[in-house]
Amino acid sequence: DGGITQSPKYLFRKEGQNVTLSCEQNLNHDAMYWYRQDPGQGLRLIYYSQIVNDFQKGDIAEGYSVSREKKESFPLTVTSAQKNPTAFYLCASSMQLQPQHFGDGTRLSIL
């Protein structure tokens, strides 16, 4: 079955560490997205990519970085510059003007 796989499901970060969240899709979608979800805040866009080797900042990109070396993969790195990284992170993918499909998320916590 086609879908989006996010790993790990739970992740813990120590102060000053960078951590990378994985997102893989086998839907052959052109576009991929990263969102951050906090209680009562809805989903806020971190980064998105419409094609391989290109990506754009979303509304809250500070403290995050991404790469898009393959169509199927869009990893997100939460850097030590992100001072409040505890959140639920969702990856999505879509074709142009089609609904976005979501993975099951990664919950990041600070030790």
Added chain:
Amino acid sequence: AQSVTQLGSHVSVSEGALVLLRCNYSSSVPPYLFWYVQYPNQGLQLLLKYTSAATLVKGINGFEAEFKKSETSFHLTKPSAHMSDAAEYFCAVSESGGSNYKLTFGKGTLLTVNP
């Protein structure tokens, strides 16, 4: 620029009662509109979408929504709530046309269904 307002962060209904979740949007061009549902610790699942065809859109699990341009609304309804409908619901807007892939989400409405 586009935005979404979901009125009511928490809605509580009895099992068998009407479900009404409100969504108002603003968009500088004709919008595409979506409702998603999220169960605890899971991703979002598409319920239904409006893409400038019929203004009354039917989705999965008995939900439907009506696009009202004059009211800039896209409210989600279900005639009879079921316990399994308890979840968080998100309304989202995208600009139609061009090469815009981006969605803007509302802050969500948590639906509680009481037995």
